[in-house]
Amino acid sequence: MAASPAKRPSLPAILLANDLLDGDVVFRAASGWSRDPAEALVAHDEAAAAALEAAAVEALSAQQVVDAYLVDVIIDPQGRAVPRHFRERFKTLGPSHRTDLGKQADFGSA
Amino acid sequence: MYRYDEFDSAFVRARVEEFRGQVARRLDGSLTEDEFKPLRLKNGVYLQLHAYMLRIAIPYGTLSAVQLRQLAVIAERYDRGYGHFTTRQNIQFNWPKLRDIPDILSLLADVEMHGIQTSGNCIRNVTADHFAGVAPDEIEDPRAVAELIRQWSTAHPEFSYLPRKFKVAVTGAARDRAVTAAHDIGLRIVRNAAGETGYTVLVGGGLGRTPMIGKVVRTFLPKADLLAYLEAVMRVYNLEGRRDNKYKARVKILVHEIGVEEFRARVEAEFAGLDGPGINADPAEVARIAAYFAPPAYAKLPATSTKLAARRASNPAFAEWVAVNTAPHVAPGYAAVTISLKGIGEAPGDITAVQMRAAADLAGRFSFNETRVTHLQNLVLPHVRQDDLFDVWQGLIASGLATANVGLITDIIACPGLDYCALATARSIPIAQAIAHRFADQARQRDIGELNIKISGCINACGHHHVGHIGILGLEKRGEESYQITLGGDATETAAIGEILGPGLSANEVPDAIERIVGVYLAQRYSGESFIAAVKRLGLAPFKAAFLVAPGAHHAAA
Numbered sequence: 168m169a170a171s172p173a174k175r176p177s178l179p180a181i182l183l184a185n186d187l188l189d190g191d192v193v194f195r196a197a198s199g200w201s202r203d204p205a206e207a208l209v210a211h212d213e214a215a216a217a218a219l220e221a222a223a224v225e226a227l228s229a230q231q232v233v234d235a236y237l238v239d240v241i242i243d244p245q246g247r248a249v250p251r252h253f254r255e256r257f258k259t260l261g262p263s264h265r266t267d268l269g270k271q272a273d274f275g276s277a
Numbered sequence: 278m279y280r281y282d283e284f285d286s287a288f289v290r291a292r293v294e295e296f297r298g299q300v301a302r303r304l305d306g307s308l309t310e311d312e313f314k315p316l317r318l319k320n321g322v323y324l325q326l327h328a329y330m331l332r333i334a335i336p337y338g339t340l341s342a343v344q345l346r347q348l349a350v351i352a353e354r355y356d357r358g359y360g361h362f363t364t365r366q367n368i369q370f371n372w373p374k375l376r377d378i379p380d381i382l383s384l385l386a387d388v389e390m391h392g393i394q395t396s397g398n399c400i401r402n403v404t405a406d407h408f409a410g411v412a413p414d415e416i417e418d419p420r421a422v423a424e425l426i427r428q429w430s431t432a433h434p435e436f437s438y439l440p441r442k443f444k445v446a447v448t449g450a451a452r453d454r455a456v457t458a459a460h461d462i463g464l465r466i467v468r469n470a471a472g473e474t475g476y477t478v479l480v481g482g483g484l485g486r487t488p489m490i491g492k493v494v495r496t497f498l499p500k501a502d503l504l505a506y507l508e509a510v511m512r513v514y515n516l517e518g519r520r521d522n523k524y525k526a527r528v529k530i531l532v533h534e535i536g537v538e539e540f541r542a543r544v545e546a547e548f549a550g551l552d553g554p555g556i557n558a559d560p561a562e563v564a565r566i567a568a569y570f571a572p573p574a575y576a577k578l579p580a581t582s583t584k585l586a587a588r589r590a591s592n593p594a595f596a597e598w599v600a601v602n603t604a605p606h607v608a609p610g611y612a613a614v615t616i617s618l619k620g621i622g623e624a625p626g627d628i629t630a631v632q633m634r635a636a637a638d639l640a641g642r643f644s645f646n647e648t649r650v651t652h653l654q655n656l657v658l659p660h661v662r663q664d665d666l667f668d669v670w671q672g673l674i675a676s677g678l679a680t681a682n683v684g685l686i687t688d689i690i691a692c693p694g695l696d697y698c699a700l701a702t703a704r705s706i707p708i709a710q711a712i713a714h715r716f717a718d719q720a721r722q723r724d725i726g727e728l729n730i731k732i733s734g735c736i737n738a739c740g741h742h743h744v745g746h747i748g749i750l751g752l753e754k755r756g757e758e759s760y761q762i763t764l765g766g767d768a769t770e771t772a773a774i775g776e777i778l779g780p781g782l783s784a785n786e787v788p789d790a791i792e793r794i795v796g797v798y799l800a801q802r803y804s805g806e807s808f809i810a811a812v813k814r815l816g817l818a819p820f821k822a823a824f825l826v827a828p829g830a831h832h833a834a835a
């Protein structure tokens with residue numbers, strides 16, 4: 168469950184998880200966790216990635232989140248962090264056939 | 278319908294409160310996620326991509342109007358206004374909050390429902406023919422035995438920690454509508470030369486990464502011996518099943534590895550040593566259960582309805598729907614209605630709360646308060662008077678549920694895929710939508726005739742792609758979604774696993790590929806020959822040739 172240093176993805180990366188109580192996808196932000204993908208803190212170097220991993224371990228043990236892991240992203244021309252892999256892209260958007268649901272509905276498409 | 282006795286009711290209530298306590302202990306940190314996960318899974322609670330998911334058992338697919346209305350309440354109060362029927366005749370909610378799930382389970386308990394044994398390495402919800410009790414080709418209603426197995430397998434202490442999940446399906450008819458050959462155990466109710474009913478027992482079927490057709494382990498098992506025989510099968514599996522490797526842990530691998538003769542010998546040896554009378558159900562209890570599945574009080578009607586005939590003659594759209602979405606019924610003057618949950622462009626198996634209520638109301642007015650969920654992700658009103666079909670159709674039109682495509686090319690099975698599922702490797706739903714749009718023309722669909730497309734978003738095969746006439750498997754290939762097409766699968770009593778046609782396709786190449794496959798059929802079929810019959814006659818070659826000429830398809834080896 169916890170992001171493992173051995174499996175750290177390439178950088179830049181963000182930390183995402185599911186909120187324990189609600190199940191909603193959450194992103195590690197500058198302070199705490201945000202439901203808005205635009206607020207995801209981007210780690211550009213190893214130290215920042217390690218800090219995200221430490222935040223994951225802490226939030227997992229504090230019963231805040233589940234299934235926390237680092238996701239490698241690219242920074243699009245608008246400066247937004249977009250997961251490289253399509254699986255995580257869907258996770259930051261919502262069901263592709265139901266744009267009225269998920270992050271894409273709540274925060275606009277990332 | 279079966280009604281809970283005091284024991285059932287107390288058991289389900291106790292489980293709700295137990296889970297409430299488990300959630301509380303998870304939230305206060307007494308339980309870690311690793312400790313909590315198997316507990317939540319025992320109640321059907323998964324964590325998917327965007328949210329938790331709650332899977333609710335619908336034993337043998339029989340669902341009352343009252344239960345359907347309660348599902349509508351849950352969909353609106355605790356979810357996003359809809360649910361999803363699965364290929365195991367269950368329903369899933371995609372957006373429940375963990376904090377709410379104990380209350381949801383309590384609402385379910387109010388209508389004798391739960392999520393117990395819809396996950397985990399146990400005997401799962403028992404499925405059955407969705408036309409159980411009404412099919413003219415039926416020997417006996419399979420739900421009585423399915424209910425007996427449900428009671429026997431629920432919280433069975435010896436079979437609660439199996440090497441892997443275990444799925445049982447039962448059919449009582451000549452036509453296998455329950456995919457019994459693709460289950461760990463498939464039971465077919467048969468009659469022997471002496472006229473007695475019993476079971477043909479298939480073991481070791483299954484889809485997933487290693488698809489297998491079940492092998493006949495017993496040609497005729499007397500009814501009275503059922504539970505002892507099942508216990509013998511489960512014991513052999515429980516002891517010998519591969520616990521060292523989850524990919525080899527299903528009973529199909531054991532049957533395959535030791536061979537059906539050896540497996541049969543071990544089962545028979547175990548069976549011979551069991552205390553049959555101590556295990557088999559008391560005949561009085563069997564009769565008590567069977568009584569719940571007695572036919573409803575049908576009216577005495579002529580076999581055909583003049584009212585229906587007149588409506589059909591004057592309304593072509595209605596006639597079309599009747600021809601496609603209704604099935605013969607054992608009672609004169611009645612029909613079984615399949616409500617398609619495959620509206621063109623809709624997500625297969627999805628149903629809104631408003632539609633649930635509409636279907637429940639129609640069941641109340643016209644079908645003895647009963648509905649069925651099919652493994653094909655549709656709903657059935659099992660007992661409709663032919664005289665009432667027009668009114669039912671009108672009601673369905675008002676709810677957007679009158680799509681006349683049952684069994685046709687747009688009646689597609691699709692798992693949730695990567696739009697919801699944490700295990701998926703690719704999306705399923707948009708592929709189904711694209712194919713449905715391509716073949717939406719009603720006359721064309723009817724011309725093509727019966728054709729089952731089944732789509733899975735990963736190798737676990739929840740979408741039954743292996744047994745689709747055309748199967749579509751979504752995979753990941755070099756960071757992109759890629760779709761592998763199989764041909765010649767068959768989910769019925771002539772069950773077969775489809776064969777791969779060629780290299781994987783991108784999502785937008787799939788509808789064209791289906792067109793080309795269908796084109797071969799249309800060009801080469803005999804008069805009245807179905808798609809699957811033509812595939813079996815012609816073999817793969819002509820379809821493969823058409824598949825491979827695709828512009829844009831990669832001609833490299835698969």
